[in-house]
Amino acid sequence: MSAVNAKVSGIAGRYATALFELASDAKQLDAVAADLATIKTSMEESADLARLIRSPLVSRDDQERAILAVLEMLGVSDLVRRFVGTVAQNRRLFALGGMIDAFGRLLSAERGEVVASVKSAKKLTQKQLDALSKELKTAIGSDVAVEAEIDESLIGGLVVKVGSRMIDSSIRTKLQNLKFAMKGVG
Incomplete structure (x- = not known):
């Protein structure tokens, strides 16, 4: 591209x-x-x-x-x-x-990189961003440019979006899923 x-x-x-x-x-x-x-x-x-x-x-x-x-x-x-x-x-x-x-x-397109949008509750350190970029490169198979954004409503964890794929490991989503699961109990 x-x-x-x-x-x-x-x-x-x-x-x-x-x-x-x-x-x-x-x-x-x-x-x-x-x-x-x-x-x-x-x-x-x-x-x-x-x-x-x-x-x-x-x-x-x-x-x-x-x-x-x-x-x-x-x-x-x-x-x-x-x-x-x-x-x-x-x-x-x-x-x-x-x-x-x-x-x-x-x-990123000029360099042949894929852009990953990453949301986190707190600002990620350069070491964390580098590790995340390395993991994404391994998973996707091409270089990845990380666009980091802070969203304090996540409480913790990450939301990573690459193209149309999204991985949501935020605490907010885990709590929402638990809330939905608890509605079915009892």
Whole structure:
């Protein structure tokens, strides 16, 4: 599967495709992916940054100036700064997280990787993510890119989705199954 055939759609997909093509032409796919990962981590860890990105109340110019200052502090490449600046000018910063995810899917497709969506109750360590990726590679037979997400409602365990297959080992689901089983007793 090539990046062209990867499933990305909507605003996020269009912008991610444009960035992917620019990065590919400039032979900077890995550098752009690393910069985007840094931005995504910052968005997840900073409520102020998340608010800035999502708020329609902040003017276009203020939003652009602020996000470019953040990107400068993060040390991201000129290509990524220009891209995010364009996104801000077009008032599409609210979709930046989706753009980053779509870029990741395009990159995985380009590399021939399968993307696994993993939800956990707590943030997984890099060691846990590496072990999970290794296990999935063994089970699936190809390289696996893991997209980790936190869902505290799971209580514990994991929900792993690869393509149309899903493995749910969350405590929430186990408790729900136990509740259903107990209804039939007595």
